[in-house]
Amino acid sequence: MPLQESGEMYLETILLLSKTLPIVRSLDVAEYMGFSKPSISRAVGLLKNGGYIDIDGNGFLTLTSEGLEIANKIYERHQTITNFLTRLGVDKETAESDACKIEHVISDASFEAIKNHTLEI
Numbered sequence: 001m002p003l004q005e006s007g008e009m010y011l012e013t014i015l016l017l018s019k020t021l022p023i024v025r026s027l028d029v030a031e032y033m034g035f036s037k038p039s040i041s042r043a044v045g046l047l048k049n050g051g052y053i054d055i056d057g058n059g060f061l062t063l064t065s066e067g068l069e070i071a072n073k074i075y076e077r078h079q080t081i082t083n084f085l086t087r088l089g090v091d092k093e094t095a096e097s098d099a100c101k102i103e104h105v106i107s108d109a110s111f112e113a114i115k116n117h118t119l120e121i
Contacts, residue, residue, distance in 0.1 A: 003050070005104040008074045009033070010043050011052060014061055015071035023060045077103035077111055084118045 003011075013032055017024045030040040044061065047053045052067035063071055078099050085095035106114075 003052070003070060006043065007047060007050070007052070008070060008104055010040075010047060011063065011067050011071040012074045012078070014053065014063055015068070015075055018063070023058075025059055025061065029061070074103055077106065080111070080115050080118060081106070084114050087118070 010029065010033075013029050014024055017028050017032060021028060026040045026044050027037065029035075029044070030037050033040070044053065044055065047067065048055055051064055052070065054062050054064055056062070081099035081102050082092075082095045085098060086092055090098070
């Protein structure tokens with residue numbers, strides 16, 4: 001099942017939360033993203049059915065290997081593009097916001113070029 005931008009955002013959020021919380025619940029995702037519990041519940045169901053996350057009997061969310069791969073890819077893009085834009089002189093807040101949009105639509109080839117260029121600077 002191809003993942004849309006919103007699905008990628010949910011996976012990235014679960015990844016980020018898992019770095020700071022011992023367990024991640026749907027409520028944590030809702031609070032972090034500023035979305036309603038019903039919206040998160042629907043998204044979590046779709047991600048589970050797509051094989052991107054697992055939910056245990058207590059409602060704790062974990063990324064599957066496929067979900068983790070996608071979350072890491074999006075997170076790397078976010079960090080790299082943010083870094084690239086701030087090095088160009090864009091303020092941190094704008095760079096973060098723009099990176100969040102760009103990370104989902106940029107081609108692999110363009111991202112790799114930016115990544116390689118950023119490493120050279």
